[in-house]
Amino acid sequence: MKKNILGIMALFAVVFLFTALKNDSFLNAYNLQNLIKWSCLYGLIGLGVSFVIITGGIDLSIGSVIGLVASLLALLLSKGRDPSTCIALVLALSAGIGLMHGLLITKVKLQPFVVTLCGLLFYRGIARYITDNQSMGFSGHDTLDSIFSGKVAVSSQFALPAPFFYLVVVAVVAALFLNRTVWGRYLFALGNNETAARYSGIDTDSLKILAYVACSLLTGLAGVLFAFELNSVQPASTGEFYELYTIAAAVLGGCSLRGGEGSVLGVIIAAAVIRLLYNSINMLGISTHLEYAIIGAVILAGVTVDELVKRYAAARRTRQQAE
Amino acid sequence: MADVAPTALLQARQLTKQFPGVRALRGVSLTLHRGEVLAVIGETGAGKSTLMKILAGVQSPDSGEILVGGKPVRLPSVRAAQRLGIALIHQELNLADNLDIGANLFLGREPGRGGWIDHASIRAGAREQLDRVGLKESPDTLVGTLPIGRQQLVEIAKALSSQARILIMDEPTSSLSRHETDTLFHVVRDLRSQGLGVIYISHRLGEVKALADRVVVLRDGENAGEMDRAAIVPEAMVRLMVGRDLSQFYVRQPQQPGDVVLEVDRLRTPAHPGRELSFQVRAGEVVALAGLVGAGRTELLQTLFGITPALGGQVRVRGRVQRLRNASDAIGAGMALAPEDRKQHGLVLPMSVRENASLPSLRRDQRRGLLNRAAEELVARRTVDQLGVKTPGLDQAVQNLSGGNQQKIVLGKWLALDPHLLLLDEPTRGIDVGAKREIYRLMDGLAARGVAVLFASSEMEEVLGMADRVLVMHEGRLAGELPRARLTEEALMQLATGGASDSGFTA
Structure with a gap:
C-alpha cells in the first residue's frame, strides 16, 4: 500500500514539474489555488466512494446526486427559504439517498451496480423536472458563498480555498475511522470476506448501509460546494460523469473493486493527479479534445504499472525465501 | 525386479522438489501397475500434492525421473501429461456449471468443422463415456444441476474421454455422501478391472482400506513405507504417517459433567422445518453430532449460532432463554462456532x-x-x-x-x-494428523476447564475417540443418543441410517 502511494506521488511530481518547466503561468497563485480547489472537491467524493468500494460495492449515482443537490438548493434559495435550513435539507436528502441505496442492497439484496445505476437516471431526471431544466444561479448569498467557496489567505499572494478545509477535516476523520476504529477494521474484513465477517459476529448489513450513507452524504456536501463554486447549476449537466472520475481516483489510489482495500491518502493524491492532468493539458497547449483520452491512458498506465510492480515484488519475495 | 516389470504403467524415481523455505520432496519413488489402485497417504506437508502435481505436469521436479510404460518422459505441462494418458482429478472440480455434460467432456477439443460444433458426435461420444462411469443422465444435462457426486463422475468421464490410462484422484470423496462414495468406489473398481491405474489420495483411512491394492506412505517429503493389500490396517498406516501409535492419538479424559450449559427445546431449523430437536449439553462435556451427510448437523449448528435463525422452539444457554437472530447474539450468549468451511466462513484469508x-x-x-x-x-x-x-x-x-x-x-x-459453549463443525477436516492431535488435546483441555463442547463430525474414528456422548441425527431429527459406554460403530451406524440397514457411515 505504501509503495503504491509513493508511486502515484511520483506520478504527480513528474506531471507537476514537467508542466511547471514548460509554462511559467502554471505556478502562479491563481492557477495553483484553482488546482487545489478542484482536487479537493474531487477528493471529497473520491473518499466517499472509497468507503463503498472497500465494502466491495460501487456508487454510480454520484454525479446525479450532485446535480440534484445543486438544483434543489438553487430552487429552495430562489424561493427565499432560510439558507441554513436549505443546506440542512439537501444534506439530509443526500444521507437519505445513501440510506435507501444501502437498504436496497443489503435487505432487498439488489446489486450495487443496478441500484446506483437506476439512481443515476432517477436523480438526474428529478433535478431536471423540479427546475424545469432551467439553469439557476446562486447570487445574493454572501454568507453561504464565503462559507462554501471563500478563501483563507495564508500570505499576501496565496489563499487556500474553502474546499481544502472541508477535505482536511473529512480526510482526518476518514483515516481515523478506517485505521484506528473497530468499525474501520470491520469494513475491511467485510470487504474481503463478508461471510467470515458475519460468522465473527459483525453486523455486516449495518456497516454496508453506513458506507453508502457516508458516500452519499459526502457527495451531497461536495454538491453544495460545487454549487457555490460554479455559482450556477445546469440541471442536465452539473456533476455529469463525476462518478467515473471518482471511481477512477479511488482505483488509482489503491482501492480494489473486489473490495477490502483502500487508503485515504492514496485516493486524495489520485484525485489530485486527475485534476492536475486537466490543468496540464490546458497549460501545455494540448488540444482539449484529447483530454479524456489522456486521462484515460494515464489511469490505465498507472494501474498497469501498479499491478506489474506488485507481481515483481511477489516474485522477488519468493526468490529471496528460496535462498 | 518389480520396478522394471512390463506391467509398470507409471514410475517415479528419486523425485526431488524444492520450494522457498521447504524441501517438498526428497527422493520420492513410486510405481503404479496396470489394473491397480495405489493409495498415497501422508500428513499435510508430507509431499502428496507436490508429487501429484509433478505427475500431472502441473509442476516440474528439480531432479529425478518419470517413466510411462517403461519409457522416460518429460511432463512440462498438463497437456503433455494428458497426451501420455495421465489425468488429474482435482479436489475442486474443474467443470463449467453453465454448460451441459457433453460440452464439458469435449471442452477444448470439440469435434466439428470450421468452428461449427458437431453436436451429434458430442452426444454419441459423451453417451459412451457416461456409460463407463455408470451415469444415466443425458449428455444435454447442465452440469450445475447435478449433485456433487455425479459431477465427480462427469469429471472422471471427461478424463476417460481423453484416453486417460492413469487417473490421479485427489481427495475425491471429501464432499460426497456415503451413497455417492459407494458409487465412486464402484466406478473406480470397474476402471481397475479395465486395466487403468488409479492413484488415490485420501485422508480417510477407512476408504483407503476399502479400496486400495497397495499403499505408499509419505512423511516429510520421503517414502516412509509401503504396504500390500493384506497389511493395510488403519493403525499401521497412522504409525507410518506420524511415526507414533494410534492409542495415544485421541486425547480424552471424561470428567463428571457440570451444570447444563446448552438446552435446546423443540428447535426447528429452516433446513428441516418439520423436525423438532431437543437435547442438552453440560459443562465439561464433549458431545458429538453424528450422522450422514445431509442429516442436518451443520444446519443445526448454524441455527444455534444465529446464522440461519430458528423457525421455532427455544434455546437456553446457562438457564437463560436466548434470542439468536445473528452471530452477534450467539456470541453475546457465550457461544463460539468454528465453521465447516474454514476458508469461506472462518477466516478473512x-x-x-x-x-x-x-x-x-x-x-x-x-x-x-x-x-x-x-x-x-x-x-x-x-x-x-x-x-x-x-x-x-x-x-x-x-x-x-x-x-x-x-x-x-x-x-x-x-x-x-472465553466461550461457555464451543460449537465445532468438522473440526479436523482436511488438516494433518499432527494438527488433529493438537485440536483433540485442545477440546479435552477446554472441557476440563468447564467449557461445553458440541462437535459435528463425519469421521467415525474421531467420534468414537473423542465423544463422551453422541447425538445421532437422521434426516433432520435426532435418531438417538449414545453414551460413551454404549458407543460402538455398529450402534452408531444403525441410528445414523435410520435403523434401516447396516449400510455404511461416512468415515
Whole structure:
C-alpha cells in the first residue's frame, strides 16, 4: 500500500514539474489555488466512494446526486427559504439517498451496480423536472458563498480555498475511522470476506448501509460546494460523469473493486493527479479534445504499472525465501 | 525386479522438489501397475500434492525421473501429461456449471468443422463415456444441476474421454455422501478391472482400506513405507504417517459433567422445518453430532449460532432463554462456532494472523470505538503461543498458512472470548494428523476447564475417540443418543441410517 502511494506521488511530481518547466503561468497563485480547489472537491467524493468500494460495492449515482443537490438548493434559495435550513435539507436528502441505496442492497439484496445505476437516471431526471431544466444561479448569498467557496489567505499572494478545509477535516476523520476504529477494521474484513465477517459476529448489513450513507452524504456536501463554486447549476449537466472520475481516483489510489482495500491518502493524491492532468493539458497547449483520452491512458498506465510492480515484488519475495 | 516389470504403467524415481523455505520432496519413488489402485497417504506437508502435481505436469521436479510404460518422459505441462494418458482429478472440480455434460467432456477439443460444433458426435461420444462411469443422465444435462457426486463422475468421464490410462484422484470423496462414495468406489473398481491405474489420495483411512491394492506412505517429503493389500490396517498406516501409535492419538479424559450449559427445546431449523430437536449439553462435556451427510448437523449448528435463525422452539444457554437472530447474539450468549468451511466462513484469508485472531474480540477490547492495539497483539500472540501456530509472524496473511494452522487460528479467535459453549463443525477436516492431535488435546483441555463442547463430525474414528456422548441425527431429527459406554460403530451406524440397514457411515 505504501509503495503504491509513493508511486502515484511520483506520478504527480513528474506531471507537476514537467508542466511547471514548460509554462511559467502554471505556478502562479491563481492557477495553483484553482488546482487545489478542484482536487479537493474531487477528493471529497473520491473518499466517499472509497468507503463503498472497500465494502466491495460501487456508487454510480454520484454525479446525479450532485446535480440534484445543486438544483434543489438553487430552487429552495430562489424561493427565499432560510439558507441554513436549505443546506440542512439537501444534506439530509443526500444521507437519505445513501440510506435507501444501502437498504436496497443489503435487505432487498439488489446489486450495487443496478441500484446506483437506476439512481443515476432517477436523480438526474428529478433535478431536471423540479427546475424545469432551467439553469439557476446562486447570487445574493454572501454568507453561504464565503462559507462554501471563500478563501483563507495564508500570505499576501496565496489563499487556500474553502474546499481544502472541508477535505482536511473529512480526510482526518476518514483515516481515523478506517485505521484506528473497530468499525474501520470491520469494513475491511467485510470487504474481503463478508461471510467470515458475519460468522465473527459483525453486523455486516449495518456497516454496508453506513458506507453508502457516508458516500452519499459526502457527495451531497461536495454538491453544495460545487454549487457555490460554479455559482450556477445546469440541471442536465452539473456533476455529469463525476462518478467515473471518482471511481477512477479511488482505483488509482489503491482501492480494489473486489473490495477490502483502500487508503485515504492514496485516493486524495489520485484525485489530485486527475485534476492536475486537466490543468496540464490546458497549460501545455494540448488540444482539449484529447483530454479524456489522456486521462484515460494515464489511469490505465498507472494501474498497469501498479499491478506489474506488485507481481515483481511477489516474485522477488519468493526468490529471496528460496535462498 | 518389480520396478522394471512390463506391467509398470507409471514410475517415479528419486523425485526431488524444492520450494522457498521447504524441501517438498526428497527422493520420492513410486510405481503404479496396470489394473491397480495405489493409495498415497501422508500428513499435510508430507509431499502428496507436490508429487501429484509433478505427475500431472502441473509442476516440474528439480531432479529425478518419470517413466510411462517403461519409457522416460518429460511432463512440462498438463497437456503433455494428458497426451501420455495421465489425468488429474482435482479436489475442486474443474467443470463449467453453465454448460451441459457433453460440452464439458469435449471442452477444448470439440469435434466439428470450421468452428461449427458437431453436436451429434458430442452426444454419441459423451453417451459412451457416461456409460463407463455408470451415469444415466443425458449428455444435454447442465452440469450445475447435478449433485456433487455425479459431477465427480462427469469429471472422471471427461478424463476417460481423453484416453486417460492413469487417473490421479485427489481427495475425491471429501464432499460426497456415503451413497455417492459407494458409487465412486464402484466406478473406480470397474476402471481397475479395465486395466487403468488409479492413484488415490485420501485422508480417510477407512476408504483407503476399502479400496486400495497397495499403499505408499509419505512423511516429510520421503517414502516412509509401503504396504500390500493384506497389511493395510488403519493403525499401521497412522504409525507410518506420524511415526507414533494410534492409542495415544485421541486425547480424552471424561470428567463428571457440570451444570447444563446448552438446552435446546423443540428447535426447528429452516433446513428441516418439520423436525423438532431437543437435547442438552453440560459443562465439561464433549458431545458429538453424528450422522450422514445431509442429516442436518451443520444446519443445526448454524441455527444455534444465529446464522440461519430458528423457525421455532427455544434455546437456553446457562438457564437463560436466548434470542439468536445473528452471530452477534450467539456470541453475546457465550457461544463460539468454528465453521465447516474454514476458508469461506472462518477466516478473512488476505488479512493477517493478528487481524483474524482478534476479529471477534475487537469490540470487547475497544476503547471508545478505537482499536486497542495492545490487546489485539496480546490476543494474537496468545493464539499463536497456546495453540502452537506455525507462522513466520503475526503480520503473515493467513492464506499462506497450512490448513492445520488456519484451523488453530479459527479456534484461537474464539478462545479469546472465553466461550461457555464451543460449537465445532468438522473440526479436523482436511488438516494433518499432527494438527488433529493438537485440536483433540485442545477440546479435552477446554472441557476440563468447564467449557461445553458440541462437535459435528463425519469421521467415525474421531467420534468414537473423542465423544463422551453422541447425538445421532437422521434426516433432520435426532435418531438417538449414545453414551460413551454404549458407543460402538455398529450402534452408531444403525441410528445414523435410520435403523434401516447396516449400510455404511461416512468415515
